[in-house]
Amino acid sequence: MRKVVASVIAAVGMQISLAGGAAAVEMTPAVAELYKSVSIPPPTSSQMIVCYGYVCRRRYILEFTTQDRAALTRIMSAGKASAVAERAAVQEAVIWWDKRLGPILGTNKREARADFRLSKDRTPEMRHDFLHQ
Numbered sequence: 001m002r003k004v005v006a007s008v009i010a011a012v013g014m015q016i017s018l019a020g021g022a023a024a025v026e027m028t029p030a031v032a033e034l035y036k037s038v039s040i041p042p043p044t045s046s047q048m049i050v051c052y053g054y055v056c057r058r059r060y061i062l063e064f065t066t067q068d069r070a071a072l073t074r075i076m077s078a079g080k081a082s083a084v085a086e087r088a089a090v091q092e093a094v095i096w097w098d099k100r101l102g103p104i105l106g107t108n109k110r111e112a113r114a115d116f117r118l119s120k121d122r123t124p125e126m127r128h129d130f131l132h133q
Contacts, residue, residue, distance in 0.1 A: 038056035049061055049062075062101065075092045
């Protein structure tokens with residue numbers, strides 16, 4: 001799963017940095033299947049749907065700002081030198097996404113060792129059934 005997330009971030013970063021008329025980045029079959037499995041369109045150079053919550057239960061439409069484009073372009077450009085630099089750039093992009101979206105989505109308030117069966121994403125009945133097994 002981490003590989004898929006990194007691929008998505010790299011593809012989005014490249015698409016944003018190339019958003020001046022260059023060709024779109026081709027998705028791998030695995031990444032295309034990921035989007036299909038959660039019924040969302042792939043990102044464009046202007047926006048993307050961010051899934052969060054278990055199995056993409058919650059979604060947020062992120063409209064890329066000029067500042068977003070500049071930050072991701074700067075981050076991904078640093079990865080052009082080598083494969084090691086590219087991996088470091090993708091890691092930096094993941095950190096950037098987390099800081100950019102965490103406060104908006106509320107994921108900056110994560111709980112260590114949280115159990116999805118007690119999550120707020122589940123209905124009260126589901127939590128009750130789990131607690132009284």
